[in-house]
Amino acid sequence: MQLGIHLMLLVTQTFAKVAPLISPSGMKMIQGNCLFCALLGMVALLANAKEESKEWINLCEDNSTKGWTPRAKVESFESVDGELNLLSKVNVWVLSNLQMKDFVVEGEVKIPLDYEGFNSGLGFRLVGDQGKPKGYQCEIDQKKPAAIYGIGLGGWIYPRKGTEAEYSKRVQGLFDANSWNHFRIRCIGPKAKTFLNGKLVAETDQLVQTKGSFGIQHHGKGGSVRFRKLRARAL
Structure with missing residues (x-):
């Protein structure tokens, strides 16, 4: 506007x-x-x-994990004061039953500090009935925050060869491991953009999967990852 x-x-x-x-x-x-x-x-x-x-749909209900399904065994997955807290000893995805095609999804994430290599993700357009889904994720870690990865779709989408320097410049100093970090994904057709704490980080026009669920990930090492204010809106 x-x-x-x-x-x-x-x-x-x-x-x-x-x-x-x-x-x-x-x-x-x-x-x-x-x-x-x-x-x-x-x-x-x-x-x-x-x-x-378009109305926002809240993905974090107070004291309820209704609508979310772990795809493998987890140590714990619970809703506490509007947060989704996930702990696992294996690489696991937890999928929402909400599916969208074109959308904005956003939320705040706090990673644990007990393992420097901790890795998580906010997935979108995820498909598959069981086990590891196929789709896309916005990376959540200290190494490549807000990068875009294709799960079962060829690996790194952004950055990839030729865009590493651009990505490094955009993301420099944005992620604070000691604080909550705000992630936002905007996806329309084959185009997607990710934003970290309000700044554009990744962008692509090469998406091939057109619709699917949202999801959160724990890679199996480190403490609980916490998500809050997680919501989505169709475009």
């Missing part, structure tokens, strides 16, 4: 400044261009209004 408002304000301000200096024929041409820009602004406003009208 801000894009549309900014565009219309810019057109109005520019027109007011130059109008006294323009001939009648030139004025007619500019008025046509201004109308076109105004229409673009209205389209942007309507598109954003449509997106914002």
